Amino acid sequence: RQRGATMGRKKKKKGPGGREGRLVVTFDEEKRREYLTGFHKRKVERRKAALEEIKRKLKEEQRKMKEERHQEYMKMLSEREEALDEADELEHLVTSRTESVNIDHPNHIVTVTTISDLDLSGARQLGLTTPVGKSDGSEEEKGEEVVNKPLRAMPKKSRNPFLSEKISSLTATLHMRSQKKTKRKRLQRGQGPRKKIQKSTGRTTKTQRRRLTGKMNRDQD
Structure with missing residues (x-):
């Protein structure tokens, strides 16, 4: 009985980390x-x-x-x-009015013409003033000076079409990316089969020695 009890104590229960609880991941x-x-x-x-x-x-x-x-x-x-x-x-x-009066005399005819400006501003609603300057009786009446209300300035022509900073930056980015792509293609095209360059090691081949010997013999002749 004691032996069976000790064997029962040694036997452990399988937890969730055992083989039965493991997950297998397949790719x-x-x-x-x-x-x-x-x-x-x-x-x-x-x-x-x-x-x-x-x-x-x-x-x-x-x-x-x-x-x-x-x-x-x-x-x-x-x-x-x-x-x-x-x-x-x-x-x-603001209009002008001209009046003419003819006076008959026994020997000649006199015509008197009166020129005046009509001020229809009405208590300066339009901002018009008509100052009249008079001189001596021998001088004729001077023309009236009319100071008009300063009109609103005519709008100038439209400015030249301008690009916003955002459009400029987007265009520059697009141009830069396109240039990178073109440059990469040119580099790929330029990489062709390269010829091997023989480095001079100081040694000559048999063919080169024969050519040099034949040349020396021809020079001596």
Whole structure:
């Protein structure tokens, strides 16, 4: 009985870390080989995706810039039309009136012509003043000086089309990547079969010695 009890004590229960609880991981050989050998392929795909993203952003920025330029042009056009309408309105309000009176005398005819400017501003609503300067009775009445209200300056022509900093940076990045790609292709094309260059070791071959001997004999003759 005691022996059986001791044997029972030595026997241990199998825990979760035993052979029955182990996990076996199997890899797909084709996918594993593709992952290990496909670093260059994935790098090319990432570069291609980056170029496409840069082109897309560049087109989006160009579209936004085109819309902004169109809005700026329409605003400039409306300001120019308003300025022209305002100038025409002032020209119609400030008019000149000419009156002529003929006086008959026994020996000659006298014609008196009065020229005056009409001030239709009405309590200086249009900002027009008509100061009249008078001199002695022997001198004729001087012309009235009219100080017009300073009109709004005509808008200048639209500025030259400009590129935003974002478009410039995107274009530079795209150009730089394209140059790298072209340079890499040129290097690959330039790597052709290279000729082996024989280094001079100080020794001559049998053929070279024969040529030298024949040349020396011809020189002696």
